[in-house]
Amino acid sequence: MPTSRASRSYDGRVSPRAVIPRAALSIATVALVIGAISGCTVTPGNPAAGDPDSTGRAPGTAKEAAQQLDALTVAAPGSMRGYSRAKFPHWQSTGANCDVRDSVLKRDGTNVKTSGCNVVGGSWTSVYDGKVIDTPAQVDIDHVVPLANAWRSGASAWSTPQREQFANDLDDPQLVAVSQGSNRAKGDQDPSTWKPPARENWCEYAQDWVAVKSHWKLTVTSAEKAALADMLETC
Secondary structure, X not given: OOOOHHHOXXXXXXXXXXXXXXXXXXXXXXXXXXXXXXXXEEOOXXXXXXXXXXXXXXXXXXXXXXXXHHXXXXXXXXXXXXXOHHHOOOOOEEEOOEEHHHHHHHHHOEEEEEEOOEEEEEXXXXXXXXXXXXXXXXXXXXXXXXXXXXXXXXXXXXXXXXXXXXXXXXXXXXXXXXXXXXXXXXXXXXXXXXXXXXXHHHHHHHHHHHHHHHHOOOOEOHHHHHHHHHHHOXX
């Protein structure tokens, strides 16, 4: 779940520096920063109880996700008229030569090696299909709620800065490192037509999907809601 949902407004205008006070930076975060500067190997530590885990999620329950799901507005999908990925600018800078893609690769990988801000080595296990990838260029950073799906469920009415924040959202469980094959198979589909091949990850995927749609106040279709409810039953 998000690190600090209360710190950001739903208009999406938030400074990445404002999300976590400097005094609250964890040892693991400091290690990542040092690693990026020195070009060394970065291995995420184990999170403390109640803190976000290595994928940016915090402990939650299926019951809480089900309550969030029930509160979402059910609506038919909107028109794709006017949609383009260019209306969701990404990847946003996160300082120096770093960008959001670098940040997710560092967060989700193990034994990550960097050269400046560039991730040049490491290992990533795709949560969608369980594949292990050891080449950064072969890792896709997926939007859990696809940009086109967001457009159909409310983002078409947002400003470009709002859509940019959505596309670069490191606060919520919206970005995840996955295999290229699984990302392309998913496309812009919702859980009623595509689910991760790794069934053991359905619970987490449904919780993440619901958390993002809840935070950004996006709608769901009736079929999407039913599929998410079924997936939460696997928790």
